[in-house]
Amino acid sequence: MSPMSETLLRTAAGVLVLVVITVTVLAAARVPRRWAPGWAVLRGAVQLAAISLVLRGVIGEARWVGAAVAVMFAVAATTVARRLGFTWRRLGLVAAAMAAGVLLALGAAFTTGAVDPTPRYVLALGGIVIGGSMTTATLAGRRLLATTQARWPEVEGWLALGAAPRQATAAIAREAAGEALVPAIDQTRTTGLVTLPGAFVGAIFGGASPLEAGRFQIVVLAAILAAGSVTAVLLLHALAPVRTRPQPPAP
Numbered sequence: 001m002s003p004m005s006e007t008l009l010r011t012a013a014g015v016l017v018l019v020v021i022t023v024t025v026l027a028a029a030r031v032p033r034r035w036a037p038g039w040a041v042l043r044g045a046v047q048l049a050a051i052s053l054v055l056r057g058v059i060g061e062a063r064w065v066g067a068a069v070a071v072m073f074a075v076a077a078t079t080v081a082r083r084l085g086f087t088w089r090r091l092g093l094v095a096a097a098m099a100a101g102v103l104l105a106l107g108a109a110f111t112t113g114a115v116d117p118t119p120r121y122v123l124a125l126g127g128i129v130i131g132g133s134m135t136t137a138t139l140a141g142r143r144l145l146a147t148t149q150a151r152w153p154e155v156e157g158w159l160a161l162g163a164a165p166r167q168a169t170a171a172i173a174r175e176a177a178g179e180a181l182v183p184a185i186d187q188t189r190t191t192g193l194v195t196l197p198g199a200f201v202g203a204i205f206g207g208a209s210p211l212e213a214g215r216f217q218i219v220v221l222a223a224i225l226a227a228g229s230v231t232a233v234l235l236l237h238a239l240a241p242v243r244t245r246p247q248p249p250a251p
Contacts, residue, residue: 015041065119069126073102076134084141084239084249093238094141098133101230105129105223114219128220129227132184136228137235140180142249144236147172152245165241173236180232181225188221 019038026034051068077098081091106126110117115125148155148169158168192214 015045062119062122065123068123069130072127072130073098076130080134080137080141083138084145085247090239094137094235097231097235097238098130098137098227100234101133101227102126102129104230105227108226109219109223115216125220125223129223132224133227133231136180136184137231139183140176140232140236141239143176143179144169144173144239145246145249147176148242149246149248155242156245159243165243166237169240169242173240177229177232177236181228184221184224184228188225191217191221 019041022037023034026037073095077091077095078086080094080098081087084090084094106122106129109115109125110122115121151172155168155172159165
């Protein structure tokens with residue numbers, strides 16, 4: 001058996017054990033959708049294998065890297081829209097909000113010279129920022145819908161008093177934006193103390209010095225927060241006006 005085959009076998013065994021632990025704990029606690037994490041890992045493994053094969057020969061080609069980033073963005077926006085209850089209008093709102101946040105964050109990172117605008121860095125930073133924006137958009141949208149549904153008598157009261165739909169949910173939207181940014185804020189605040197983020201570890205494994213890896217990581221974290229803030233605010237601004245009680249988001 002070749003060293004690579006042995007490494008892949010060990011990796012598969014480790015991932016399988018981790019999935020078994022996850023599913024067993026959720027099943028013991030009778031948590032709904034207990035198989036979802038396992039299917040997510042399986043799907044992620046297949047997708048990573050595919051993208052690794054594709055990018056191996058084109059990572060230096062700007063046009064192919066651009067296409068890969070575009071696919072990442074399309075999948076991320078669709079994922080958020082589905083989490084919020086898919087409609088074509090909602091997909092458009094999600095895509096617009098995410099595009100504004102991602103483009104602004106990446107534009108700031110590249111135009112200031114904090115990160116070189118090479119295809120390799122565009123792919124790395126673009127993928128990370130799109131992923132962070134996706135998570136923030138999902139959390140913000142779901143929190144808005146769930147809280148509006150739960151506090152509908154309050155919202156309806158404001159509407160009855162003559163408040164505009166956006167005014168009736170303004171406080172809820174602000175709370176949703178703040179809550180959606182909590183994971184990214186905590187990750188940034190505890191970096192180096194609690195966790196060593198993937199971009200930092202990957203840069204070191206790739207041969208970069210700890211100082212260079214740390215420099216790249218702080219740019220990544222700042223870009224995630226910038227993109228997430230813009231995405232959350234714009235998305236909630238678009239979703240906040242409601243005239244009828246929304247359905248709670250599906251799990």
